[in-house]
Amino acid sequence: MSNIFDEIQKGDDSFGKSIFKDKKPLDHRFLPDKLVHREEQIRQIAKYWIDALNGVTPSNVTLYGKTGTGKTAASKFAREQLIDAARNKRVQVKVEYIRCTDYTTEYQVIAQLCQQLGRDVPNRGWTKGEIVNTFRDIFKTNVYGSKLILIVILDEIDILLDKDGDGILYTLTRTDNVSVLSISNYLDFKNLIKSRVTSSLNDKEIVFPPYGADQLSDILFERAQLAFNDDVLDSDVIPLCSAMAAKEEGDARYALDLLKNAGELAFDDDSDKVTSAHVRMAKDRIEHNKVTEIIQTLPLQQQRLLEAILNLSKQGEEITSGKLYDEYEMVSKKDAVTYRRIFDFINELELLGIISTNTISRGRGKGRTNIIKLQCDENLLETTLFTI
Ligand SMILES: Nc1ncnc2c1ncn2[C@@H]1O[C@H](COP(=O)(O)OP(=O)(O)OP(=O)(O)O)[C@@H](O)[C@H]1O
Ligand SMILES: [Mg+2]
Incomplete structure (x- = not known):
């Protein structure tokens, strides 16, 4: 009996020709065996990491670049290469990858590293001191019988910075034999961390320009x-x-x-x-x-603010923050949040790319005004807001 899946796969009947040979290479997680136009950045990472092969803890490194510029891919590529080069060397080199969106506190990151390195630690419950000491012991007790050098890739580190990202960077950079490779979307990421952390980080920077x-x-x-x-x-x-x-x-x-x-x-x-x-x-x-x-995933008051922006936008009005607040109060009636809080919402919506803001000067003595514009299709917004 013929199988419908085989037929679709082969494309040899009325389903049309098969387009895909293999969809996996188009998946975000696919790591190709060559990263064109990133040879230079990978070489730079390797030049810092090569110390590890000689038993020296490498410098800390930070990769910067906008979204989709190959930072995660390049760091994983360099990791595979280093692990390969470290085979049969007297020194033990480990490279552990942590995506900070998955492990969001210092405790979680350190516990995860302990587990990845074969230590049985609980996911919660210990004090910070206990978990940090256990982590540091891994390097002291020399379980591997030879010197262990650990490189920790902290991907999407920006997410930690308003939490206790400082703490993680501090603990890791203050542990012997540990080197950190952080990956950030923001060139000014170091302005967000405390200066004592910046000085112990003392990192080398590699920039990933847009393609x-x-x-x-x-x-x-x-x-x-x-x-x-x-x-x-x-x-x-x-x-x-x-x-x-x-x-x-x-x-x-x-x-x-x-x-x-x-x-x-x-x-x-x-x-x-x-x-x-x-x-x-x-x-x-x-x-x-x-x-x-x-x-759909926005909190209710932000959806209401969007509804207010939509209303004004459909009327063809120039949207100032004052006008917007009046409209928003009408939309949300009694449970409206304060005028100040609206500015946070506006910032968040702008970060998500749904609106844009532009500050213009009204001329001398008249101050500045914020002009807000929708950055997505009105009809799409309307149907989405009203079908949630
Ligand atoms: N030079 C390249 N050659 C082949 N594939 C690439 C290259 N650069 C990026 N890619 C692919 O593009 C996608 C996005 O790259 P990657 O995840 O590394 O970006 P990123 O800089 O980490 O972005 P973000 O800041 O959003 O995390 C991945 O699927 C990756 O494999
Ligand atoms: Mg990435």
Whole structure:
């Protein structure tokens, strides 16, 4: 008996030609075996980390760059290479990866590191002193029979900085044989940590610039060869994805998302080719999913504020913070929050990319005003707000 999954996979019947050879290479977590246009940054990491192979604790390193510029991928790539190079060396080198969005306190990070290094510690309950001492003992007691050097990759460290990121950096940088590689989206990330921490961090910095359209094309081309069947991509598909992602601050993740979604849309259409029309549809689909997901997870008062912005925007009004507050009070009636709190909401919505603000001067003596603009489609916002 024929199997429907086989048929779809092979594309040998009315389901249309199969578009994908293997979808995994288009997944965010896929680590390719070569990272084009990041050779220089990887070499820089390696130049610092090479000390570990000689039994010396490497300098701390910080990688900076906007979203989708290959920081996580490059650090994981360097990690694999170092682990490979450390085989059969007299010194033990370990590189542990921690995503700070998963472990958000100093206790959790240190406990996780202890566990990754084979120590049986509880996820909660001990004092900070107990957990830190256990961690430091790993290096003293020399369980590995030879010197152990540990490199800790702290990815997405920004999330810790308003919590106790300081504490983690301080503890790790004050532990012998431990080197930290932190990854941040903000060049000024060190302004957010205490100076005693900055001085013990004493790090080397590596910047990841945004990718240009040509570089994104090279990245997509490599992946497309692994992911798509031969000749299914129209020749303008990769250049279009790359150009669109270059506009989005050179984000390789977005470029890959466009290509993957375009492929899925072509597959859904039973088309035997991926065309530029599929890429444009993919852009809308990604935008749509992003906006609806963000709006649906916003707290109620922020949704009300958005509703107020939508109302004013539809009236074609220039939206000042004063006008917005009046409208917001009408929308939320009795349970409105204070005028000051609204400024926090405005900041958060701006960070999420749903609105933009622009401060303009009204001329001498008249002060400054904040002008707020919607950055997403009015209709999309309206349907999302009113169907939650
Ligand atoms: N030079 C490259 N070659 C191949 N793939 C790449 C390259 N740079 C990035 N990618 C891919 O693009 C995606 C995003 O990259 P990555 O996750 O490393 O970005 P990031 O800088 O860590 O972003 P964020 O700041 O949002 O965490 C990943 O799937 C990654 O494999
Ligand atoms: Mg990352």
